[in-house]
Amino acid sequence: MEPAAARPGGVVASLTGADVSTPVTVAQLPTPYDVAETVTGPLDDRERGHLDVCEQALHGFRKSVVVAGKALEVISRGRLYRETHATFVEYLDDVWEIRKSQAYRMIEAWPVAVAVSPIGDINEGQARELGPVLKDYGQEAAVALYREVKELRGDRRVTAADLAEARAVLPPPTQLARPEQVRDVLTVAAAEGRAPRLAPPEPKVPAQAADEHQAHEAGRGNVSQDEVHEGAEAIATMEAALAQQRQIYDRVGGGVLKAALLYDPRRGEYLRHELRQYAHRTAHRMRGQQADDEAGT
Structure with missing residues (x-):
């Protein structure tokens, strides 16, 4: 049977204000509502309009997890499929060839995507990682x-794996007093190596400058090419560590x-002790290497 979205959409415009010739936005979709299982009669004009606009949205569902998820929830909870299908x-399966699990993932994802939309659009995988945060910590914490x-990723693309790593280091909901604490939790986790994907990227040396420096060092005669590469990596490591130290200090x-x-x-006393310990260890390690260098000269 031809989907309602393919039929003339005059009722859609009158009931929802949506133009079926253009992509449907979240604002044009109705708010999801429940219809009892005992209701078996035909759809009324209002419901038919909702079905039309939701199916129009689903025609482009692969482009928008937000629109498709909300459209599916409206159809499911309103049982707008009941004229043509029993369940x-x-x-x-018949109209959209979508698995049940996929449909419910999109239904769960759309509120998350709407919540973070002022910051940027997310895909289904990213929304799936943010979903538990929204449920357990609230919308402000998820955002x-x-x-x-x-912000921590900078110019690097945010992936579902990044969000999963960030979610894994969050404290229990009872210990997260304010959403603003999320930044501190993630920054410390990145500095401690518990969230390496969120750590600052290693600084890149311009190719020409790196080549000139390597040629200069290798030309000394007493420095091998391998030592030049190791030295360059060591500088990058120390610069990344310095950036993390500055973040911790701030x-x-x-x-x-x-x-x-x-x-x-x-917990506060333990964290203070650990921060002081690692600060002392870092200082000692730097002094130790300096002493070794001086002893070798």
């Missing part, structure tokens, strides 16, 4: 997570320590 699953991951300023000790004294 939602049969409707999905904060996506925003901070996007993040633990102000009243961070006082607030942490008030919120969770034991």
Whole structure:
């Protein structure tokens, strides 16, 4: 049977304001609503209009997880398929050739995509990783997570794997007092190596400058080409470490320590101890290498 979206859409324009000749937006879709299983009669004009606009949206569902997910939820909860199909699953299979699991993933994803849309569009995989954050921590935390991951990634593309890694280092919901804490949690996790995908990228040396420097070093006669490459990698490693140290210094300023000790004294004291320990270890390691260098001269 021909989908309703392919039929004339005069009722769509009158009920929803949607122009079926153009892509349907989320705002043009009706709010999802429930219809009891006992309702078996034909669709009324309002429902038929909803079915038309939802199916029009689904024609381009591969381009928009937001629109398709919301359209599917409207059809499912409103049982707008009941004139032609006994169940939602049969409707999905017959009309759209969509598996039930895929449809429900899109239904779960669209509220997340809408929440983060002011920051940027996301795909189904990214929305799937943000879904549990929205459910367990709330919308503000989910938006904060996506925003901070996007900022920490810089010019690098944000992937579902990045969001999964960020979600994995979040503390339990009861320990995340404010969404603003998400940034601190992710920054510290990146610095500690628990979220390496969020760490600053290694700085790139311009190709010409690198070639000239390598040629100069190799021309000394007492430095091998392998040592030149190792030295370049070491410089990049130290620059990345310095960038992380600066981030840590900026993040633990102000009243961070006082607030942490008030919120969770034991955890706050442990984190202070660890931060001091690693600061001392880093300083000792740098002094030790300097002493070794001086002893060798």
